Amino acid sequence: MTPLPLQPLSPLDGRYRAAVSDLGEHLSEAGLNRARVQVEVEWLIFLTERSLFGSTPLADEQKAALRAVVTDFDQEAIDALAREEAVTRHDVKAVEYYVRAQLTRLGLDSIAELTHFACTSEDINNLSYALTVRAAVEDVWMPRLTTLVDTLSARAEQHRDVPMLALTHGQPATPTTMGKELAVFVHRLRRVIRRIDAVEYLGKFSGATGTFAAHAIAEPNLDWPTLSQQFVEGLGLTFNPLTTQIESHDWQAELYQAMNHAGRILHNLCTDVWTYISMGYFTQIPVEGATGSSTMPHKINPIRFENAEANLELAGALLESLAQTLVTSRLQRDLTDSTTQRNIGVAFGHSLLAIDNIQRGLAEINLNEARLASDLDGNWEVLAEAIQTVVRAEVTAGRSAISDPYALLKKLTRGNRVDQAELVKFVDALDIGDEAKARLRALTPHDYTGLASTLVDRLKG
Known part of the structure; x- marks a missing residue:
């Protein structure tokens, strides 16, 4: 058999690439390396701005040229880094040598030894991951999720007044509206979005074991923790002052658990919508040229929601694994986080695809409003709750002497189908006030939705 040409192993880089490609700008190997170069460059500028170790501040055009190494990072830079790493067999050391080469090109060899000064690889990596993950969340993942939530919110408003038979335990229950049910998902997702928006992206910059040892021996009279904090915060991150060699990754665990929570809510949405489709509450719009089944021409399958379910499960497994693995590092450092973090993009990719x-x-x-109406018309027994509750109120108010209204309605309706005529006859025979009797006589399953419509307005609050 002829070997296939080189193919992507993951469907995220093949079949589904168009849906997730924006993540590659940040969470790919190239995106990570660009962020590493950014951290190295900004550290050089930070040190020279403070004239440390005899250096002098760079001219504006020199700083601009250095920062252009980051903004102009392209395929040539990617290939150059790959060549460096092929020799060093160390990704961060390759970045250091690449930056040194850029200093030579720019005529800045005089500050070459400040490249990667007092840094351990994790000083560069933790800041780079924080920058790339934050960018992936804020520029790609969150905007897509927010757009989806806005779409759901619009559908909730659109269907706010459309009555629907509710199903608790899969059995007919007190009616609701489709809009209110969709609004529940919007409310749930917005709560989690607020948690994600509040996540801190932490960074450390304190050397091989988090002690500033190399910094302090090079210049004992400087306040290195404060300088480190200024540098980290200058990158727009939150400073973590107490770490081992690694930043402890707790912020990542918090983020991924919150993302996973959002995913589980979306999974619940998918199973509900899938069920509504199977019940005929939602009809699927035929797509011209599409095929639902290779043998059954009539089929339109809810593949979008099934695909989303599967990808949410994959994303959830990866996000949970990331959250569990990253918070543990043996003693002052082990490398379990290295391979794990290289799969952040995979987890994000499956989530984004969903x-x-x-x-x-x-x-x-x-x-399908007609189908919703038909189910309501076929389940008048759901008004038993309304009747027994009104009777209870009448008994309490002294307008009725009925004993155990719940049992009375249970006998009439439990396991039985009753129609409008039977319920009206039953209400007419009740010993309750005329106003209550008129209210119940006029009630239909279509009307018995309580405050469902107005609850949708809570989304605007």
Whole structure:
């Protein structure tokens, strides 16, 4: 058999690349290396701005040229770094040598020894991961999730007044509205989004074991913790003052657990929408040219929601593994986080792909109001709750002497189908006040939705 040409092993880099490619700007190896170069360059500028170790501040054009090494990072830079790493067999050392080469090109060899000064690899890596993960969340993942939540919110408003038979334990229950049910998911997701927005992206810059030992021996009279804090905060990150060789990754665990929580809510949305489709509450819009089954021509399958379910499960497994693994490092450092963090992009990718599928799936369904109405018309027994509750109120107010209204309605309706005529006859025979009797006589399953419609307004608060 002829070997295939080189192919992507992950479907994220093959079949689904178009949906997740924006993440590659940040969470790819190239994105990580660009961030590493950025940290090294900013450290050089930081040190020279303070004239440390006899250096002098760089001219504005020199700083601009150094920062252009980051902003102009391209395929040539990627290839150059790959060549360096092939020799060093160490990714961060390759970055250091690459930056030194850029200093030579720019005529800045005089500050070459300040490259990677007093740094351990993890000083560069932890800041680079914080920068790239933050960018992936803020520039790619969160905007897509927010757009999806906005779409759900719009659908909730659209269907706010459409009554629907609720199903608790899969059995007919007190009616609601489709809008209110979708609003529940919007509310849940917005709570988690606020948690994600509040996550701190922490960074450390304190040397081989978090003690500033190399810094202090090079210049004992400087306040290195304060300088380190200024540098980290200058990158827009939150300073972590107490670490081992590594930044402890607790912020990552918090982020990934919150993302996973959002994913589980989305998974619940998918299973509910899938079920509504199977019940005929939502109809699927045929896509021209699409095939649902290779043998059954009539089929339109809810593949967007099924695909999303699967990708949310994959993302959830990876995010949970990241959160569990990253918070543990033996003594002052082990390398379990190294390989683990290289899969951050994979976890984000499956999550983003799921969001994309749900967004597309929602655009391919319409609400079947006639089917919702039919189910309500076929389940008048759900008004038993309303009747027994009103009777209880009448008894309490002294307008009725009925004993155990709940049992009375249970006998009439439990396991039984009753229609409008039977319920009206039953209400007419009740010993309750005329106003209450008129209210119950006029009630239908379509009307018995309580405050469901107005609850949707809570999304605007």
